[in-house]
Structure formats: structure tokens, C-alpha cells
Amino acid sequence: MWHIGGETLQSRLLVGTALYPSPEVMLKALQVSGTQVVTVSLRRQAPGARGGEQFWGMLRSLNVHLLPNTAGCRSVKEAVTTAHMARELFDTCWIKLEVIGDDLTLQPDPFALVETAKILIQDGFEVFPYTTEDFIVAQRLVEAGCSILMPWAAPIGTGKGLMNPYALKLLRSRFPQVQLIADAGIGLPSHAAQVMELGFDGVLLNSAIALADDPVTMAKAFALAVEAGACAYQAGPMPQRELAEPSTPVLGTPFWHQQPSQKQEVFS
Amino acid sequence: MRLLINGEPHQIQNASTLQQLLETLGYEPKSIAVAIDGCFVPRHQYGTFELSDQQALDVVAPMQGG
Numbered sequence: 001m002w003h004i005g006g007e008t009l010q011s012r013l014l015v016g017t018a019l020y021p022s023p024e025v026m027l028k029a030l031q032v033s034g035t036q037v038v039t040v041s042l043r044r045q046a047p048g049a050r051g052g053e054q055f056w057g058m059l060r061s062l063n064v065h066l067l068p069n070t071a072g073c074r075s076v077k078e079a080v081t082t083a084h085m086a087r088e089l090f091d092t093c094w095i096k097l098e099v100i101g102d103d104l105t106l107q108p109d110p111f112a113l114v115e116t117a118k119i120l121i122q123d124g125f126e127v128f129p130y131t132t133e134d135f136i137v138a139q140r141l142v143e144a145g146c147s148i149l150m151p152w153a154a155p156i157g158t159g160k161g162l163m164n165p166y167a168l169k170l171l172r173s174r175f176p177q178v179q180l181i182a183d184a185g186i187g188l189p190s191h192a193a194q195v196m197e198l199g200f201d202g203v204l205l206n207s208a209i210a211l212a213d214d215p216v217t218m219a220k221a222f223a224l225a226v227e228a229g230a231c232a233y234q235a236g237p238m239p240q241r242e243l244a245e246p247s248t249p250v251l252g253t254p255f256w257h258q259q260p261s262q263k264q265e266v267f268s
Numbered sequence: 269m270r271l272l273i274n275g276e277p278h279q280i281q282n283a284s285t286l287q288q289l290l291e292t293l294g295y296e297p298k299s300i301a302v303a304i305d306g307c308f309v310p311r312h313q314y315g316t317f318e319l320s321d322q323q324a325l326d327v328v329a330p331m332q333g334g
Contacts, residue, residue, distance in 0.1 A: 016334030026332070041333025044274040044326060045300055047293035052329025056299065059330070069333045077306055084308035085301035085328055156334070206334030 002201055004148065004179050005094050005126040007065060009036045012196070013226045014067065014181065015219070016206025023058060025215050030062055033209065033219035037065045039096055042086055067128060069096035074109070079116045083125060095120060096128045096150070096183075096204075106156045106184075110137040114144055121145040130183050133167035135174065142178060149175065150183035150204060153195060157207050159187025162194055172199040189218075189225030196229025197237065272324040280319075287314040290327075300327050 002009055014037040020026035030038060040059065045052050059066060068086035073079040076099070083095045099116055101109030108131050117127050121144060129141050133151045141149060151171060154160035162168060163185065171180060181202040182195040192203045203226050212218035250256055269280045273293070283289040286309060290297055302309045303326040309317055 016332075018332040018334045020332075039333050041331050042301070042328040043331040045295070045329035046274065047295060047327075049329075052331065053296070053299050055332065056330045071333055081303050081306055081308045084310075085303060088308075088311060089299075089301040089328070089330060 002179075004201070005128075009065075010034075011036045011223070011226075012202040012230055013192075013223055014039065014202055014204035015209060015222075016204070017055075017059075018206055019210035020215060021210075023055075026210070027058060027062070029209055029215040029219040030064070032216050032223070034223045035064060037067050038062065039067045039069055039204065039206065040090065041069050041071050042082060042089065065094070066090045066092055067094050067096050068092065069130075070098045072100070073098060074100050074112075076112050076116045076119070079112070080119055080123075083116075083120050084123070087125065093124055094126045094128065096130060098130045108132060108152075110134065110140075113137070114140045117141055117146055118144045128181070133164050133171065135167065135170055138171055138175065142175060146178070148179040148181065150181045152184040153182045153191060154185025154187075156184040158185050159208055160185055161187055161191035165194070165198065168195070168200070169198050189221040192222055193225040193229035193232070196226055197232045199233045202226075269319060269321045271319065271322070274325070274327055284318060285315060286317040286319060289319060289325075290314065295327060300329050302327050 002012060011034045013033055013035050015030055015033050015035040016039045017026060068090050070079045070082040073082050079097060079099045086095060087093055097117060099109050099112040101107050113129055113131060117129050120127050127146050128148050128150050129146055130150050131137055131141060138149050151168060154163045180200045181204050182200050183204040186192055186203060186205040187208050195203050209215050209219045209222060271278050271280050280289060283292045297311060297314060304323050
């Protein structure tokens with residue numbers, strides 16, 4: 001059990017709703033994942049179209065918390081306006097704040113991100129900022145009032161896993177009170193477990209499940225991996241050593257410290 | 269009145285407020301959110317928001333996202 005954005009949750013896996021082969025597969029994968037938070041977005045709706053209403057109906061059937069994003073925003077003004085539209089439409093003050101600074105890497109613009117976060121927090125939002133692993137940017141976001149940070153593991157959609165585990169570990173040690181959620185770049189359940197073993201509070205992913213050959217089975221794998229990683233962190237891993245250390249006690253084992261010369265001394 | 273709605277030019281008649289426009293175009297207000305010239309317009313202002321020539325509207329609905 002953990003607490004985030006004023007809610008108490010069981011699952012530490014947050015899952016996106018995009019890229020699934022069909023709405024039915026999406027629904028099944030989300031259910032199997034056990035997630036209690038799903039990310040959603042906004043798009044322009046043509047007059048008379050009803051696509052948004054159908055998706056909205058599916059979301060309601062899941063009975064999960066919605067985390068709208070500001071995907072596609074590239075300026076403070078775009079992100080602020082999108083956040084306000086999302087709050088009204090989804091009836092939540094939660095916002096996954098994305099302010100993209102580069103189209104190829106989809107790397108967040110840290111300057112616009114911090115500025116937008118300040119504005120949205122003043123406007124009453126619970127900001128989930130999608131950021132890099134940079135410690136100083138994280139510090140500025142926390143100073144701006146963020147109690148949640150969502151550093152990337154790797155660029156969105158790459159599935160490369162933890163590119164900079166050192167920096168992610170540093171964030172954990174320097175911000176013990178902040179809720180840390182790894183967002184983007186997770187490709188395998190082992191990546192999710194690794195993040196949780198670092199002491200992160202949660203993992204947010206989409207493509208790794210949606211683009212799997214079997215999204216439903218992969219959703220189960222991620223649910224297990226996140227739980228395993230969280231348990232491992234709670235259990236406290238053993239310290240690493242540079243040299244081997246036998247796990248079987250050597251005292252009393254056959255031939256222990258027995259040299260040929262000893263045998264000769266005994267029988268001489 | 270000429271309006272840009274989701275990037276497409278429209279010639280609008282018989283609608284002076286945002287609410288009238290949305291009804292004319294067949295939008296269900298509870299299923300959408302609106303920004304005009306990049307600024308959010310809350311739903312409770314639709315009835316009193318007077319439209320002007322050459323404004324740009326973004327009308328959005330829920331969609332899948334990561």
C-alpha cells in the first residue's frame with residue numbers, strides 16, 4: 001500500500017492506454033496488470049464524432065484513477081491550457097506534465113517544465129512531472145512544489161531500460177520524501193524490477209505492454225516484476241563484494257586445511 | 269463569422285456564443301473541452317462567451333495516452 005496525490009493505492013504499476021492492438025486487448029491488459037492508475041490524453045474531436053465518448057465509457061468501466069497527460073505540448077502556454085482542459089474533461093486535478101523540448105528524443109524541456117509546474121501547482125493541480133534524471137532539475141521541481149517526480153529511465157518508446165541507474169539512485173537518496181515514479185523507456189519486466197529495487201515508488205509504462213506480442217501476458221509479467229522489485233527493496237538487498245565468499249561454511253568440510261605433510265606428521 | 273475550428277476554416281452563421289456554436293456543430297458539451305486562441309474556456313462560460321471573427325477554437329475529447 002502506498003500514497004500518492006491524496007490517494008491510497010495497492011498497485012505500484014501505472015499503465016498507459018495507447019498503442020494496443022484493440023480496445024478489447026487494452027481493457028484486458030489493464031485489468032490483468034492490476035493497475036489502479038491509467039494515463040489518458042486529449043485530441044481534437046471533429047464535429048459530430050463520438051470516438052471520445054466511447055473511450056470515456058471504457059475508462060469508466062475500469063474503475064481506476066485517471067492521469068491525463070499534456071503530450072505534444074512544447075510550450076508553457078500549451079501545457080497550461082491542456083492541463084486545464086484535461087482537469088475539466090476528466091474531473092481530476094492530477095496531471096502528467098509533459099513539455100517536450102526535442103522531437104527526436106522527446107526529451108523534456110526542463111526550463112519550461114519547471115515554469116509550467118509552478119503555474120499549475122498554484123492553480124491547484126497535483127503535478128506528475130515527466131522529467132529527465134537530472135538532479136538539479138529535480139531539485140527545482142521540488143522547490144516549485146512538486147511532491148512527485150517522474151524521471152525517465154530512457155527516452156519514450158525506446159524500451160532500453162535504465163540508461164543512468166546511478167542518477168536514479170541519487171534521486172532516491174536525495175529526495176526520500178518525494179514520490180518517485182520511473183516514466184518512459186522501460187522495455188522489460190526486469191527493468192521495472194530494477195527501478196523498484198532502487199527504492200522507487202512506482203513505474204509508469206505503456207509501450208512495453210501494448211507493443212508486446214501478447215500484451216495481456218506481458219501486463220501480468222510487469223505486475224509481478226514491480227511487486228518483486230518493491231519487496232526486494234523492502235527486504236534490503238545484501239551488500240555487494242569484490243571477491244568471492246563461500247556460502248557453504250568451510251569449517252568441518254572434508255579435507256579442510258588437510259595437507260599431505262600433516263598426514264605424514266600424524267603417522268610418523 | 270469566420271472561425272478556425274481544430275485547424276479547419278468554418279463560416280459560421282446563427283451562432284454568437286460558444287454554446288450556440290457547439291450545439292450547431294453537434295458537440296456534446298460534457299464530452300469535450302474547449303480552448304479559444306490558446307486559452308482554456310471553462311464549461312460554465314460557454315453560454316456567455318461571445319465569439320469573434322477569426323478566432324481559433326480547439327475542441328478536444330478523451331483519447332488514449334501514455
